[in-house]
Structures are given as C-alpha cells and as structure tokens.
Amino acid sequence: MFTIGLVSDLHFGQETYHRGKLRKLTRDAPKLAKAFVESMNEKVKPNLIVNLGDDIEDEGRDADLARYRGCHQVLSRAAAECVHVAGNHDTVNLTHADLRSIWGDGPWQSSASRPDLCYSFERGGFHFAVLETHEKTDVDITLGTHQLQWFEADLRAATLPVVVLMHHSASEQDLRGNYWFEGREHVALVKERAEFRRIVRAAGNVRIVLNGHVHWNHFDVVDGVPYVTVQSLIENLDEDAPGRAAAAHAVVRLTERRTTIELEGAERARYQIDSTV
C-alpha cells in the first residue's frame, strides 16, 4: 500500500474580506498547517505528502516571499517526503526560480529547463505527473501546448499506474452552489480540459487526478478516471466571521487495484474505487 497525505489552498496571508464577508480564515493558516503536519507525522505516517498549491494570498513580492517561506517552514517539519504544486496565487508575484529555491531538493530539479513547473517521478510502484496550470485573472486557466505535449509523452513513457497532480481541475464538475466559482467555470476549470482528457483516455494508465483550487470537496468520474478536488485547508464553512475552519486535507491509499480516498477535517467523506489501471 502507498499512502499519500494531501493538503491544498493553505493561503498564508493577511485577513481579507470577500464581498464584505470573511470567507478565508487566513489567520488560522499557520495553526491549521501545523496540525496537518502533526497528524501526518503522528497518525497517518504517509509515504508522501502533496501540497496542491495556493500556499499564499498574493499581497506583493516581499510579503509573498515571507508568507511562502513561512508556509514551507511548517511543511518542512513533515517526516515524509513532501512534493509541491504551483497554485495561481503563488505565481502572481513569485517566479519559478523563487518557488524552486524555497522547495529545495526534490524531483522537480530535473525539469529546471522547462518553461512550465511540471515534473514527474516514481515512488512505491506509481508514476506521479505534476502539472502547472496557468490562470489569467478573470480570463482563463491553461496548460499550454508545450505542457500538453510533455504530458502526453510522459504518460506514454510511464510503465506504472499514473497519479496526476495539478492545482486547477480538468474534470467537468458542476459548480452550482460553489461560493467562489458558481457561474465562473473559466476561472475554476482548465480551458483545454477536453484535450487533457483525450490524452488521459488515449494513455489508459491514469489511476486518479487530484487537484485543489475550487475550495470544496468534489468527486467525479470522467471516462472511468476519478477526479478529486480537495477543499481548502482554511475555508470558512460558515457564511461570515468569526468562522469555522474546514481544516480540510485528504488521505489517499493506493494498492495494486484499489484506491481509497478519505477527506478529513470538518466535512468528512470517504470514497473507494476498484480500478483496472
């Protein structure tokens, strides 16, 4: 069994109000991130930890560097290896070089010459493909031709079942009722998602696709492939202040034929998929 601990949208940053309401409990981010790391170290003991991105709010270069470092200081206390995905808020004021330097040593180092922060690696009998989705504010979210070509070649070369990690969603999830994204599909879902899924379908070796960004827990299956969105660690589950934190994270357990997903925190759920991949 290979166990993965996942956390997303940690949003270390200044407290801000959205449409006059306190929806992101950013003040609690360091405390909630520490609790996640402690739970991983003491209870779950995963083989790998995945940070699905949006570690910060974008406030300005100096503030973002300090917050991003602060977030990674907490994550670095994890006993398990921790891999990172770039989120849209992470790259507003910070460069790939900033992120790579804060991430330090890891499987992303082999990809330094690529224009996108995408990389792949193998652990415990699984192949992990990490993508960088690019969000243009209020316009769209794209992977780009170059990265889609890299992804297609990476899947074709993979000899193990593949776990895809990305910040935005490439599924077809129904966004009705989502506080942040109802009616705003263009800034929730990847624009080239049909092409992404054509590549996945043709490769036939993708076990699961995992993402964050949408700030809710969501599970859907497209062409037999499960897509899971992990809720933001710091989402306020109440309408406004003082707030009740989602404290969300997930534990995914992979065996040769089965995937179990436990969504943890204040809104818990459990899924199990028996897979041919």
Ligand SMILES: [Fe+2]
């Ligand atoms: Fe986010």
Ligand SMILES: [Fe+2]
């Ligand atoms: Fe995001």
